[in-house]
Every structure is written in C-alpha cells, then in structure tokens.
Amino acid sequence: MNIKIITGNFLNFLYNDIISHIPVHILRKSFLRLFNRKISASSVILMHTRILNFWNLELKNNVIINQHCLLDCRRFPIIINNDTDIGSYTRIWTLGHDPDSETHAVKGGPVKIGHHVWIASSVTILPDVEIQDGAVIASSSVIHKSVNKLSIMAGNPAKEIRKRNNSLNYKIKYNPLFE
Numbered sequence: 484m485n486i487k488i489i490t491g492n493f494l495n496f497l498y499n500d501i502i503s504h505i506p507v508h509i510l511r512k513s514f515l516r517l518f519n520r521k522i523s524a525s526s527v528i529l530m531h532t533r534i535l536n537f538w539n540l541e542l543k544n545n546v547i548i549n550q551h552c553l554l555d556c557r558r559f560p561i562i563i564n565n566d567t568d569i570g571s572y573t574r575i576w577t578l579g580h581d582p583d584s585e586t587h588a589v590k591g592g593p594v595k596i597g598h599h600v601w602i603a604s605s606v607t608i609l610p611d612v613e614i615q616d617g618a619v620i621a622s623s624s625v626i627h628k629s630v631n632k633l634s635i636m637a638g639n640p641a642k643e644i645r646k647r648n649n650s651l652n653y654k655i656k657y658n659p660l661f662e
Contacts, residue, residue, distance in 0.1 A: 499535075504531060508660065562594070633647040
C-alpha cells in the first residue's frame, strides 16, 4: 500500500477519532491548519465534526461549522466562502453511488458554498451542488441541486420559499475557547 494513502488514513483517524473530541478549539484548528492552509485562521470548527480527507476542505474567513457535522471531502473538495454559518448535524456529501450502475459505481462532484450563507441544523447537501451567496437553508432540508443567490430553501427535496432581503454586509465573529 502507498505510504501517502497510509499517512492520509492515519491523519483522518487522528483528527476524526481523537482530536475532534478535544474541547479546546485552538488545538483542533491548529492540527487542521498544520496540514491544510486553505482553512482560514478566522474560521471555527466545533467539536465532534467529522471531516473525511480534510486536506480537500477550503474554508474562507469567518466560517462557522457547528458540532456533529460531517464533511465528505474524499474525492472532491468542499469550498465554503466568507461569513457562512453551518448548523449542527449537517451532512455535506461529495460522493455517492450511481443507482443505475450494474457495479454500484461511485459518482459525485464538489460542493461550493457562497459567502453569507446560513445552513440551519440537520441539513443534507448532496454531491455536485453550488449554494450561491446569501442563501438560507432551513433545518432538515435536503439540497440535491444548486441554489440561487439569496434563496430561502426548505423541505425534502428543498424548494425555494422566498428570497432573502439582506445586503450581506455583516461579519460573523465567533471565537470559542471551549467548544
């Protein structure tokens, strides 16, 4: 087996099964940034969040990822732009299986999330989706296709319920010590 694969598997295990449970945010973020400088120093990843292949994750400034999320960066990247808030228990998938494949083949694509997006708790985002700037995704929604700018989406499958009325000028500032 390739040494790069073994090292990657070990780093995944170390972060997801040990470090993500340490209740000091700066230690968790320092570990991630040691191996991935595409994670902004101003971003926050709270406890118990699983990141599969964290070196394929890009977090811009002031991104908050709350507790118990799952970010699947196994083959494709997840890119999250400035001042975005991801609620607890959210799942972001970049890889799945083709239901029509005779061999149960995998398929997927990157997930891109714009700036000033608010994703509430327990949302599922499926592969190859772009959520544009300022969108809001209601709790427990399932996003299976791209979302337009300033759309407020809800449901399974998610549908636009209205447009957001916001100039998107705010800055998210959250600096937890123990979370």
